[in-house]
Amino acid sequence: MKKGQLIQLRPEAKVEEMSDVGLVAACAAADRTARALLFERHVDAIHRFVSRMRASDSDVVDDIVQATFVRAFQSAGKFRGENARAWLFGIAANLVREHARKEIRRKRAMSKIAEVLPRASSPGDPHLRARLPNAIDMLPIDHRAAFVLVDCEGERGAAAAAALGIPEGTLWRRIFEARTMLRKLIAGGKR
């Protein structure tokens, strides 16, 4: 939604058929139905993203998912993009980062998990898959966000970089490093 762009909030179509940009604009006007619809459209993706970002701390997932939408509704008037899903991912990533700053549990979890990680050889190995969430949780928060958005959620690089507010080159560097770290963590440091 560029500044000055005309958004048709209530065309002949029903509110359910509104675009994401229109929905966000309606959310800015405190439209309850639009808020509910925006939530319904994106809650699964946001929940998946936050769950993957906070695998070792599932009790905060709900709080962060809720806070993401509440904050989105509050700041809907400032939305200037065209990709509401990426915008919501960006809000969620910021909230996860804010939360991570306040806790030190990850470091304890890190040493504990590192001790129990067995070695395995192939990415198709179900044991490897089972260990991936914990390994993701051990990544630095910025690397984790980049990896989860692109490799788990399937976002394109440009959209993920916009969501995280970083240049695309930085995003790919973080993803490269995240994948390398994950490979070491899961496979026992082959490379």
Place this chain on the structure above:
Amino acid sequence: MTCPIDARIAAAASGEDADALAHARECLRCRALLEEQRDVIALARRTPAPVLRADHRASLAAEVMARSDVGPHRDTRVWLAGIVLAAAVFVIVLLHGVRDASAPSLPELASTDEPPIEIVERARIEHAPEDVHQAPRRAEIVSSDADFARERRDAQDIVMLRDGELAIDARDREPVTVVAGDTRVTIARSRVHIIARTGVIVTARVFAGSAEVTTAGKRQVIDAGAVWTRETPAEPGRDTAPRAPETGPSASLTAFRAGWEALRANRYLDAIAAFDRATDPVVAEDAAFWAAIASERAGNRADAATRLRAFVDRFPGSVRIEAARSALDRVSR
């Protein structure tokens, strides 16, 4: 042949850098890196995604909608900070005034009568809308049966409300002040619903932005999601009498929150009782739905079915209508 940087190999592994991909076909080192990157991608794709169950999703939705209706909690802190800041500014201005008054020897100072006027004018300029060239439109007022008069007084938009309900939208519009009896409601960049009865404003509900309510010289700022209701003066000789239970939208919001907390704590009967008190339209839909769910979780399927049927009849356009219907199927089996 120069090898691409690691970031480009990462992008190539995701299919977003064709040149780096072409290079990796010819370069053993880059091909190895690319394969390593792809291994992790393959692993991530094969890992089952966390699934949000329907009941969990519904509870999240209710909580998000309730939280967004109630408004941001941080506002309390923001307002406190604002009050502290205003107090600090007031003290500074006061001290400045005292210092100025104690320095009469400065010849360039204007006479003591004039500065206040200059300060007022400056304050007005600072608070002027950003686009001074384009006069803002008057606030939009919607009313079906209200008895009111609107006039421009000292360049201000004034509405004198005697009775009835007004829905006023002053977002991106000129501020408007609603006056009835000893109460004034100033609405700037906000959307407010006001009810007056026999010349007295009894309720001001703020849907967006904030409004300032001044009654009997006492000023209050009401934020989005909150409702101001007039305090009923106690009758002489009845000061010690027990108060009637709180009613109106704010009481409903309080009841809804209590119901929600009880539901999350698995105190279903408390939750039902609290949701039943949340009758204001702001929360009635959510409260009715969650009262039915609480009843189901309490094991009272007949009551849950009755409540769900009532919900479906009363709120056919609800975003929760499908969830209510499936819950009704569930409890009716």
